[in-house]
Amino acid sequence: MDLGPLIQPADTTILVVLMDGLGGYPEPDRGTELEDARTPNLDALATEGVSGRCEIVGPGITPGSGPGHLALFGYDPHEFALGRGALSAAGLDVALRAGDVAARGNLCTLAADGTIADRRAGRIPSDEAATLVERLQREVTVDGVEVLFAHEREHRLLVMLRGEGLDPRVADTDPQRTGVAPPPAEAHDPAAARTAAIVDDVSAQVREVLAGERANGVLLRGFDTHEDLPGLGDRYGLRGVAVAAYPMYRGISRLLGMHVPAKPDDLAAQVAQVRAVWDDHDYVFMHVKTTDAAGEDGDREAKMAAIEAVDAVMPDLLALGPDAVMVTGDHATPPQMSGHGWHPVPVVMRGRHLGTDDVTRVGERPALGGMLGLRPMAHMMPILLASAGRLAKYGA
Amino acid sequence: MDLGPLIQPADTTILVVLMDGLGGYPEPDRGTELEDARTPNLDALATEGVSGRCEIVGPGITPGSGPGHLALFGYDPHEFALGRGALSAAGLDVALRAGDVAARGNLCTLAADGTIADRRAGRIPSDEAATLVERLQREVTVDGVEVLFAHEREHRLLVMLRGEGLDPRVADTDPQRTGVAPPPAEAHDPAAARTAAIVDDVSAQVREVLAGERANGVLLRGFDTHEDLPGLGDRYGLRGVAVAAYPMYRGISRLLGMHVPAKPDDLAAQVAQVRAVWDDHDYVFMHVKTTDAAGEDGDREAKMAAIEAVDAVMPDLLALGPDAVMVTGDHATPPQMSGHGWHPVPVVMRGRHLGTDDVTRVGERPALGGMLGLRPMAHMMPILLASAGRLAKYGA
Numbered sequence: 207m208d209l210g211p212l213i214q215p216a217d218t219t220i221l222v223v224l225m226d227g228l229g230g231y232p233e234p235d236r237g238t239e240l241e242d243a244r245t246p247n248l249d250a251l252a253t254e255g256v257s258g259r260c261e262i263v264g265p266g267i268t269p270g271s272g273p274g275h276l277a278l279f280g281y282d283p284h285e286f287a288l289g290r291g292a293l294s295a296a297g298l299d300v301a302l303r304a305g306d307v308a309a310r311g312n313l314c315t316l317a318a319d320g321t322i323a324d325r326r327a328g329r330i331p332s333d334e335a336a337t338l339v340e341r342l343q344r345e346v347t348v349d350g351v352e353v354l355f356a357h358e359r360e361h362r363l364l365v366m367l368r369g370e371g372l373d374p375r376v377a378d379t380d381p382q383r384t385g386v387a388p389p390p391a392e393a394h395d396p397a398a399a400r401t402a403a404i405v406d407d408v409s410a411q412v413r414e415v416l417a418g419e420r421a422n423g424v425l426l427r428g429f430d431t432h433e434d435l436p437g438l439g440d441r442y443g444l445r446g447v448a449v450a451a452y453p454m455y456r457g458i459s460r461l462l463g464m465h466v467p468a469k470p471d472d473l474a475a476q477v478a479q480v481r482a483v484w485d486d487h488d489y490v491f492m493h494v495k496t497t498d499a500a501g502e503d504g505d506r507e508a509k510m511a512a513i514e515a516v517d518a519v520m521p522d523l524l525a526l527g528p529d530a531v532m533v534t535g536d537h538a539t540p541p542q543m544s545g546h547g548w549h550p551v552p553v554v555m556r557g558r559h560l561g562t563d564d565v566t567r568v569g570e571r572p573a574l575g576g577m578l579g580l581r582p583m584a585h586m587m588p589i590l591l592a593s594a595g596r597l598a599k600y601g602a
Numbered sequence: 603m604d605l606g607p608l609i610q611p612a613d614t615t616i617l618v619v620l621m622d623g624l625g626g627y628p629e630p631d632r633g634t635e636l637e638d639a640r641t642p643n644l645d646a647l648a649t650e651g652v653s654g655r656c657e658i659v660g661p662g663i664t665p666g667s668g669p670g671h672l673a674l675f676g677y678d679p680h681e682f683a684l685g686r687g688a689l690s691a692a693g694l695d696v697a698l699r700a701g702d703v704a705a706r707g708n709l710c711t712l713a714a715d716g717t718i719a720d721r722r723a724g725r726i727p728s729d730e731a732a733t734l735v736e737r738l739q740r741e742v743t744v745d746g747v748e749v750l751f752a753h754e755r756e757h758r759l760l761v762m763l764r765g766e767g768l769d770p771r772v773a774d775t776d777p778q779r780t781g782v783a784p785p786p787a788e789a790h791d792p793a794a795a796r797t798a799a800i801v802d803d804v805s806a807q808v809r810e811v812l813a814g815e816r817a818n819g820v821l822l823r824g825f826d827t828h829e830d831l832p833g834l835g836d837r838y839g840l841r842g843v844a845v846a847a848y849p850m851y852r853g854i855s856r857l858l859g860m861h862v863p864a865k866p867d868d869l870a871a872q873v874a875q876v877r878a879v880w881d882d883h884d885y886v887f888m889h890v891k892t893t894d895a896a897g898e899d900g901d902r903e904a905k906m907a908a909i910e911a912v913d914a915v916m917p918d919l920l921a922l923g924p925d926a927v928m929v930t931g932d933h934a935t936p937p938q939m940s941g942h943g944w945h946p947v948p949v950v951m952r953g954r955h956l957g958t959d960d961v962t963r964v965g966e967r968p969a970l971g972g973m974l975g976l977r978p979m980a981h982m983m984p985i986l987l988a989s990a991g992r993l994a995k996y997g998a
Contacts (some may be wrong), residue, residue, distance in 0.1 A: 207660050207663070207680060209660075212663070253630075254630065307989070335843025347603075348849075376861075379889055401941075462861065502797040559627065559936065559938060559943060560627065561629060561634075561945070562627075562628055562629060562630055563967060563970070564967055575970060575971075576970075577627075577946075577966070577967075578971070579970075579975070579976035580976075581976075582663065585660075585661035585662075586661075587662075588660065588661045588662030588663065588943070589661050589664055590662070591663075592662035592663070592664065592944045597662055597663065597944070598664075598667050599658050599664045599665070599942060600663045600664060600665055600666060600669055600679075600687075601659075601663050601665060601666035601668040601669040601670075601679070601683065601684075602666045602667065602668050602684075602686055602688075602690040
């Protein structure tokens with residue numbers, strides 16, 4: 207529901223500790239990573255507060271990082287979306303602005319006759335490609351439009367156009383095969399004709415700048431524009447801050463109007479940063495990537511160790527005195543899958559007037575008996591806001 | 603969903619015992635009021651029937667009495683609403699009709715130059731104000747429109763206009779400060795011009811009638827109209843009756859087409875009234891206010907005592923042989939908050955073909971293991987109707 211009319215100010219702070227990919231699933235002979243890790247501090251939090259499980263998007267749906275974080279921040283992922291371009295840009299630590307048009311691209315090898323010889327420029331090494339992308343950034347210019355190049359990895363890059371009246375309804379210039387010339391950019395709608403012409407201009411300039419290199423052309427796909435989402439300030443009256451090391455999460459947080467301080471080097475630096483930003487913010491979000499990375503690697507022990515490392519810093523975080531605190535994940539990354547899963551993620555929360563339940567341990571199965579029940583993740587933000595005294599009564 | 607096509611008649615009776623503000627939250631060293639009260643009869647009901655928890659409006663949302671009761675009666679509070687004017691009128695035991703325009707008002711003191719000297723007429727005592735409001739009811743008249751005055755308490759009153767073609771889009775005549783004259787009523791829309799003129803006429807007549815009194819003017823705010831809601835008869839084919847002592851709940855029930863017999867004096871009188879109306883109704887709603895009043899006072903012991911008093915009359919109520927019975931609350935009123943809370947409320951239900959579960963005690967935590975689960979309160983009415991044999995099969 208629209209919380210807008212209910213939002214009221216309060217001098218309170220909400221802390222969210224997110225372990226990326228926290229969720230897992232138990233098997234007959236062993237628990238989940240969260241269940242089997244040694245977590246005395248998180249268990250104490252569960253004992254004092256309330257537990258439950260959250261589904262991010264819906265039953266059986268495996269969420270990407272975009273919907274996962276939108277839901278965490280209380281944005282129903284069925285109503286709100288971060289476009290592919292915005293997410294790609296966020297992952298490169300580039301902040302798209304409303305109206306920007308972005309496309310993902312490949313550096314490719316064009317033969318003398320202009321046909322595509324290699325769609326990935328022989329999987330050009332990252333450092334060599336980065337140098338070429340820097341040259342493109344310096345030398346490609348279009349009147350009245352800002353052109354931004356961001357190198358991703360190997361042959362992959364992102365191309366962004368910034369200016370008035372751009373329109374993303376442009377067909378891919380990547381034919382997805384070799385032996386043919388890249389087609390000119392085609393506008394799906396007359397309104398996109400100028401954007402298509404700009405794309406052709408950029409592609410031609412790329413060929414000139416990179417003439418003689420093994421990567422001497424660019425293929426673009428997935429033109430997308432960015433629409434601003436309402437930020438945490440507009441939606442909830444919160445001054446948000448994101449303490450995160452990875453570009454994707456820094457980028458998403460920035461798109462939602464959160465302050466994003468300098469990249470912290472490790473968990474200890476993150477805790478120090480949380481402490482440093484505490485007094486000037488109402489909503490402090492700390493993102494931990496190591497849990498997900500271990501799950502992606504299929505490394506159960508490493509995931510348990512990552513959870514235990516977060517457990518160890520909980521006393522320092524709780525010493526800051528949040529009025530409401532939540533520890534959870536943005537999706538499951540079961541080591542058995544070496545990837546994201548659709549499974550609900552466990553949630554533990556402690557806060558003013560939240561009370562307690564009989565759960566005394568964190569974990570997927572202990573959480574079954576918790577007061578929070580099984581709910582969509584987007585329900586958690588209103589509960590945190592309520593506990594922090596930031597929601598007025600609905601109806602007389 | 604729209605139950606309309608599924609509604610079928612049955613010779614069955616549904617009993618709903620509502621303890622206002624029943625919900626609470628446990629803390630590490632003590633249970634909720636419902637958990638800690640001595641409730642052998644309610645525990646027996648839980649043992650024989652099914653338990654669960656209900657959220658009234660949504661996660662984190664603290665419901666007012668309007669949405670709380672709408673949900674209880676199966677009206678999704680996101681789809682249906684009772685306007686502020688209708689609720690205020692209900693609270694004064696006045697039934698608004700569709701098309702009526704109502705505003706809340708203050709009796710005020712106007713200086714000789716017409717400016718506001720005191721917005722609350724020196725907080726005029728209730729009995730003195732009541733006499734003045736009676737005089738207004740006798741002496742203020744408008745051609746073609748019925749003007750109704752209802753005294754609330756001290757300086758507060760409600761003014762209602764009843765007639766054809768009224769429109770509530772009229773600006774407040776209460777400037778919310780002293781030293782200025784009350785502004786003439788301003789129509790936000792041309793269609794409300796006549797209503798604004800009537801408001802000015804009424805205000806002028808009030809000044810004449812009360813000339814020389816310390817309360818010699820009226821300030822009006824929150825013009826609102828009433829739209830009829832479909833009643834329990836139209837929606838469910840139920841002959842409803844509300845056994846309630848407080849004007850607000852009597853008024854809401856009346857707005858939903860329920861029969862509302864004379865005000866009962868106490869719980870024993872309520873039970874006697876339930877018995878008296880039993881044979882002529884299919885849906886018997888008994889509203890108990892003492893639980894909420896104790897919660898609002900922050901008095902845990904009094905709330906437990908209020909719950910125990912209800913427990914004590916349960917055998918008499920159940921002896922009437924309801925086909926389906928539900929005991930629940932319309933929202934939480936945790937004594938720790940001395941006010942409404944957002945927390946789910948416990949529900950216990952027993953009825954034909956409802957079966958049982960393993961819950962043997964009423965309370966927020968015992969209910970976690972119940973068959974009803976955690977749901978929106980508006981889900982309960984269809985389940986009661988089903989148990990009472992009043993819902994046909996959906997689809998072939």
